[in-house]
Amino acid sequence: MSSNETLVKPEPNAPKGIQMTTATVGAPRRTAAAPAPIPFARLAKVELRKMFDTRSGLWLMISIAAVAVIASIAVIAFAPDSAITFQSFAAAIGFPMAIVLPIIAIMSVTSEYSQRSGLTTFTLVPQRGRVIGAKAAISLLVAIVSMVVAGVVGALGNLLGAAIAGVDTVWNVSVAQFTGIVLANVLGMAVGFAYAILIRNTPGAVVAYFVYALALPTVTGLLAGLQDWFNTARPWVDFNYTVTGLFDKLPDGGQGWAQLATSGAIWLLLPAAIGLRQVLRSEVK
Amino acid sequence: MITVSDVSKSYGRGKGGRALLAVDHVSFTARPGRVTGFLGPNGAGKSTTLRVVAGLTPADAGSATVLGEPIAALPNPGVQVGVLLDASAQHAGRTGRETLILSQLTMGLPRARVAEMLELVSLTADEADRRVRNYSLGMRQRLGIATALMGEPEVLILDEPANGLDPAGIRWMRDLLRDYANRGNTVLLSSHLLHEIEVVADDLVVIGNGRIVADGTKEQLLSSAGTFAAAADLDALQGALQAAGVGVSGGTGGLTVDAEADQVGRIALAAGIPLRELRPAGSAGLEEMFLQLTADTQREGVAA
Numbered sequence A: 001m002s003s004n005e006t007l008v009k010p011e012p013n014a015p016k017g018i019q020m021t022t023a024t025v026g027a028p029r030r031t032a033a034a035p036a037p038i039p040f041a042r043l044a045k046v047e048l049r050k051m052f053d054t055r056s057g058l059w060l061m062i063s064i065a066a067v068a069v070i071a072s073i074a075v076i077a078f079a080p081d082s083a084i085t086f087q088s089f090a091a092a093i094g095f096p097m098a099i100v101l102p103i104i105a106i107m108s109v110t111s112e113y114s115q116r117s118g119l120t121t122f123t124l125v126p127q128r129g130r131v132i133g134a135k136a137a138i139s140l141l142v143a144i145v146s147m148v149v150a151g152v153v154g155a156l157g158n159l160l161g162a163a164i165a166g167v168d169t170v171w172n173v174s175v176a177q178f179t180g181i182v183l184a185n186v187l188g189m190a191v192g193f194a195y196a197i198l199i200r201n202t203p204g205a206v207v208a209y210f211v212y213a214l215a216l217p218t219v220t221g222l223l224a225g226l227q228d229w230f231n232t233a234r235p236w237v238d239f240n241y242t243v244t245g246l247f248d249k250l251p252d253g254g255q256g257w258a259q260l261a262t263s264g265a266i267w268l269l270l271p272a273a274i275g276l277r278q279v280l281r282s283e284v285k
Numbered sequence B: 001m002i003t004v005s006d007v008s009k010s011y012g013r014g015k016g017g018r019a020l021l022a023v024d025h026v027s028f029t030a031r032p033g034r035v036t037g038f039l040g041p042n043g044a045g046k047s048t049t050l051r052v053v054a055g056l057t058p059a060d061a062g063s064a065t066v067l068g069e070p071i072a073a074l075p076n077p078g079v080q081v082g083v084l085l086d087a088s089a090q091h092a093g094r095t096g097r098e099t100l101i102l103s104q105l106t107m108g109l110p111r112a113r114v115a116e117m118l119e120l121v122s123l124t125a126d127e128a129d130r131r132v133r134n135y136s137l138g139m140r141q142r143l144g145i146a147t148a149l150m151g152e153p154e155v156l157i158l159d160e161p162a163n164g165l166d167p168a169g170i171r172w173m174r175d176l177l178r179d180y181a182n183r184g185n186t187v188l189l190s191s192h193l194l195h196e197i198e199v200v201a202d203d204l205v206v207i208g209n210g211r212i213v214a215d216g217t218k219e220q221l222l223s224s225a226g227t228f229a230a231a232a233d234l235d236a237l238q239g240a241l242q243a244a245g246v247g248v249s250g251g252t253g254g255l256t257v258d259a260e261a262d263q264v265g266r267i268a269l270a271a272g273i274p275l276r277e278l279r280p281a282g283s284a285g286l287e288e289m290f291l292q293l294t295a296d297t298q299r300e301g302v303a304a
Helices: A040-052 A055-078 A086-114 A116-124 A128-164 A175-199 A202-226 A228-237 A240-246 A254-283 B046-053 B096-107 B110-122 B137-149 B169-184 B194-198 B219-221 B234-243 B261-270 B282-293
Strands: B001-011 B019-029 B035-040 B061-066 B080-085 B155-159 B185-189 B204-207 B211-217 B227-231 B248-251 B253-257 B275-280
Touching: A040 A055, A040 A086, A055 A086, A055 A128, A055 A254, A055 B155, A055 B248, A086 A116, A086 A175, A086 A202, A116 A128, A116 B096, A175 A202, A175 A254, A202 A228, A202 A240, A228 A240, A228 A254, A228 B110, A228 B282, A240 A254, A240 B001, B001 B046, B001 B227, B019 B185, B019 B204, B019 B211, B035 B046, B035 B194, B046 B061, B046 B155, B046 B185, B061 B261, B096 B110, B096 B137, B096 B155, B096 B194, B096 B234, B110 B185, B137 B155, B137 B169, B137 B185, B155 B169, B169 B185, B185 B194, B194 B282, B211 B227, B219 B248, B227 B234, B227 B261, B234 B248, B234 B253, B234 B261
Parallel strands: B035 B185, B035 B204, B080 B155, B155 B185
Antiparallel strands: B001 B019, B001 B061, B204 B211, B227 B253, B227 B275, B248 B253
């Protein structure tokens, strides 16, 4: 039999003994109103919970506080007295944070695919864009809370370090500078998130992020040194370079923000848009 | 109610290679109050079809609806459709209980449902607090069933739910599905094992090579599976039946005849052969039919 014609035509209302006493074939069992849609806040709550409910997730979260503390201790132990300033602590904490936060964002997306829990997640919430939105919102929340934690740890380290070294405490990070650091970390995390929805595989997305964050700057830096035109164009097209600038200060004019926007469109928005399109259309295996 | 209408899905397009047509214009309906068995050999397209219904795989053509809507249009699918496609697709690092809590939260159900479900699927509190990576396939299957049933959906879609269950577990699953359908719900379950499906299903949909090859109630398919006839002189009986132009195949201690019992009786009477046994071939015949229907796709290449 090779055609798809049916061997036996089913009778729509074939009598079936006792089952017929409890069910009316062809009619829905309940006439209750349709259930309420799932609110976004509920999805966000679920995604927040997923960040903490595995050992790897929990340790990543703990590592945020841990690296802040370890970096502060390192500054106190090794920095010369003249370098016991808030800026030293902010820089020491900021670097590992720029690694850990993107990994948290990446794992929140890719674990659904690598661990295949997405089969359940996307069956319960077929509007996959809402799940991705909830993950993005929670990643942003984690980033901001982490930066506050890091700021507090850094401030305590600065107070403690100054007391130990017997020097005056130096608060040489302005609100604008701190905002720049937060923005830089959030944008770095966003790049990780974008690569995660584009690649949908944990090692792949982590490697892609490290290439972007650690390997690419060497290449672009070399190119900028050799080619004058690229040195001029670099802030407009090299997002990592532009974002790294935020650690020093916020852009002080329209051009700086425009550079952030154009380079961000290339390295963040484009992969995010392609990734989102793929998440919505691809098979969840 | 699940309606699959003319669904097609192929893989591997591009690069000049021939596309593999995994599902080829598949249509069938799973009705409320009944267990519909979705039967086919490995690679016949069962899982792909169920994934299309669950909204995880986009169909190239055709549509699938659950309760009259594509699953993506349901406001809170979990409380309307319970789905278990692959019991091993669960986060290995979460505990079983946590896995259920996430589903409970997503669906907006009371927390008490988690404990109720654990009890229903016979996972102890101790087991529930273990990480899923330490679960056997049978335990994962139970956890998956718990997730699917948690929202008290009126439609259940299960892909090979008996995999990894021990005999007692299979019996438990069968009773649970029977009971679930008896309460007016729609149950669609797939299997590559005829016997597993036969004992629980009311309706059967048989798929081979991506196409529906048989579709009907179990009784209809059983009665269409021919007649079993036995006589002291089997050769004479076979000769008489063949002379009458009826399809005959040999079996253990008798013949499977492609005709109604009445006709077989008349042929035997006319030939003066006393019959020892005459009855619908039933499940043995259904198995024979299943193997023949799917012979094209059987990896073992069963001779039809």
